[in-house]
Amino acid sequence: MHGIRCYRYLARSGSVEKAAQALAAEWGTALGAGYDGVSYEQGGIDAAFYAHLLHLGTAQGAAAEDPELLGATGRQMLADWATALGAPDEVLMGRAGLPVRQIADWIARRHGDLAKRVVVLFCREADTYVRDADSQRRERVRDELSDVLERRRPRVVIAHSLGSVVAYETLWHRPVELDVLITLGSPLGLPGAIRDRLSLGPGNEGRIGQRPPGVRRWVNVADIGDVVAIPRDLPAVFPGIDSHYEVSLGVVASHKATRYLAVPEVAAELASLR
Template sequence: MADAISGLTKGWLADVTFANYSDLFNRRGAQGDTAGELDEDEVPFLAGLLDAMLEELAEQFPAASSPEDARVIADARFQLDAAVQGRQSQGVGEAGRRLVGVTTTMLRLPGVRQAAQWMNGWSILSQIAQVGRYLDRRAKKAELGESVRARVLGGLDPARPLVVVSHSLGTVVAYEALHEYEGAVPVWITVGSPLALGAVVLDRLVPRPASCPPNVASWLNFWDRDDLVVGRPHLADWIGPSKTGVKAVTERVDSRGLWTHTATKYLEHGVVAHPVIEALRP
């Protein structure tokens, strides 16, 4: 395993391509105030995504066994309802600040707080807002998603087998890009994926109904219990198989330390890294 990792990092086992499209999300004049950057049509998406996240947390912290945590979740839901109800009368900026209040309240949950010690409500909302911007299909807005996929696909050679490791928003991008890709994909690994985090994401995917890309031979999905952004086991249930019968196989991992949503936290687990190495062996 050590030799394989060395070969991968030094470039002789396989060519490694990292698709960086973060600059495409930059907005002119942005000053780091997420609420101030929001468009009016982004608020409903973010509210729906936060609603799905609260549902996940409610399953994780049931009132019967975690009464204090359940009260925190109830408080966050109350704030979310207030943000949605007051959106039109109070304006986008105020609605955005209320949504930041929701994510800040969510960070009061013990496991979430420990897993995201350096995060705050602003940064969490900013990260999940990018998912909505990518999935926006309106005229001109859809150009962002097209540009992101073009950058991803532009660095690939369909004549060679491709092993894909995608993370967070990257799993949404990879889902759509792989449906356009013509080459063989022996293994596709998704970590920290919001693909099945409520209908607000699932129903915006293209193509629909959601299914495994046809050229993927194996799809492995990993989620962490303390990862705010994932849809947990639902991904394997809500996204259908490809025409050849391939569908996601989901497995839970448990990370320690700060902010479990990072790709490096997931790749520290042998169960995640091992399939990559196996797929690359000569």
């Protein structure tokens, strides 16, 4: 289950099916031996592709990274993010007016321009998903994963970034039997911006933080410098996690899905199922 900035797979391939195939091939290569170029039936991987459902058709290229173009709830999400990252009061002053340029610039000064771009892009796509708990858009995104789960009946779901939010919600709304759920660079525990906007379906609201029903084991991996995986110690607020690994992917690649997939901890978890 992919994260942000994946619409480009569709733009290159021309169809959702081909985009999913390209993503699965890339992730398979990152996972290494036994997955690269191997069909699902032979133990390979499949992908649930949903980027087109969150694509607003606006703000391309550099404009997509402009915090001023975020909507009201996206600006609030950015402020929540800066708070979690430790922004001082003077940066958040006038929070009601959400001085997004000032907040984004603080993130750049503290964590670098790449981190700022990642956070702004995340706020754009994540806010589109979580803005309305009952939106058709949100339900259709969950449907994409549900369709793959029903069709393929996998043993493992690997979910990166925003995809971990989608996967977590989907596995509550429509439980399936899984050996393991692996979340990578997950923002699930971010106060306000994500955790407080999660939708687990009727009767499940009070179960946020628990392991989804049907999932036998939940593994989380967070890079020590990943500004999206906030808070990094996710088990502190999601006690349903069985194993948590902190890794170092390097400054430039601290949120990159393929780098997360290539860490020994992921390989070991998958190898244990063979």
